[in-house]
Amino acid sequence: MVKKVSKSSNASSATKASGQSALSGAIKDSAQQIWLAGLGAFSKAQAEGGKAFETLVKEGLSIQRKTQAVAEERISEATSRVSSMANDISSKAAGKWDKLESLFEERVAKALGTLGVPTARDIEALMARIDELNAHVAQLTGQAPARKRAAAKPAARPAAKAAVKVAAKPAAKAPARKRAAAKSAKSTPAA
Incomplete structure (x- = not known):
């Protein structure tokens, strides 16, 4: 009986070994295919990546131009508002200064006239x-x-x-x- 068991354990070992080698072969084949798919994707990304990169650069450049144009427009609007406010303030200040000056001159003239000068x-x-x-x-x-x-x-x-x-x-x-x-x-x- 010992002999029979050893024969049947040798047969099952051989079956296991052939199943393992088939499994390891399938894993190796699958790993090989994954590796090749990765290399293909990398190659395709390199070929199309340059084109995609150039496309992204062009889009970024157009967006930058648009934002610069909008920013310059906003800056010119703000500049015109500030300059108009400055002109208004300076004209009001000049008007007040002229009014103050004429009032001062009138009072001095009145005081000098009162004194008989x-x-x-x-x-x-x-x-x-x-x-x-x-x-x-x-x-x-x-x-x-x-x-x-x-x-x-x-x-x-x-x-x-x-x-x-x-x-x-x-x-x-x-x-x-x-x-x-x-x-x-x-x-x-x-x-």
Whole structure:
């Protein structure tokens, strides 16, 4: 019996060995096919990969151009908005500055007028009047007229006379008005 068992175990060993060799052969064949499929895919990817890469580069370039165009448009819009706001602000500031300057000049002129300080126009008008009077005196005495001042202009004489009269009247009347107002305030009984 031992002999029979050993014969049958040898037969089953041979069957197992042939089954294993068939299985290992199938695995080797399958591995070989997988390897070859991978090499084919790699080769195809190399061949088409260059084309795909170039296509992707072209698409990326077109997208970059579009985004740059949109960004430049937005930048130009923002720049125009900022420049218009800056122009508005500067014009408003200039207007306010001019208003402030004119207000300051008016107040200074009013203060100087209250103090009785003559303006440059008043002095020019007086100089022109002095020149006229000198010429008239020279004409009456028969002497040669004294030389005229450079500031006096013949066309400006009528305006200068009016300016002298206008400038002289408020300066002379201001104290009189104050005195009259003070007298009327004293004489009027309080209610």
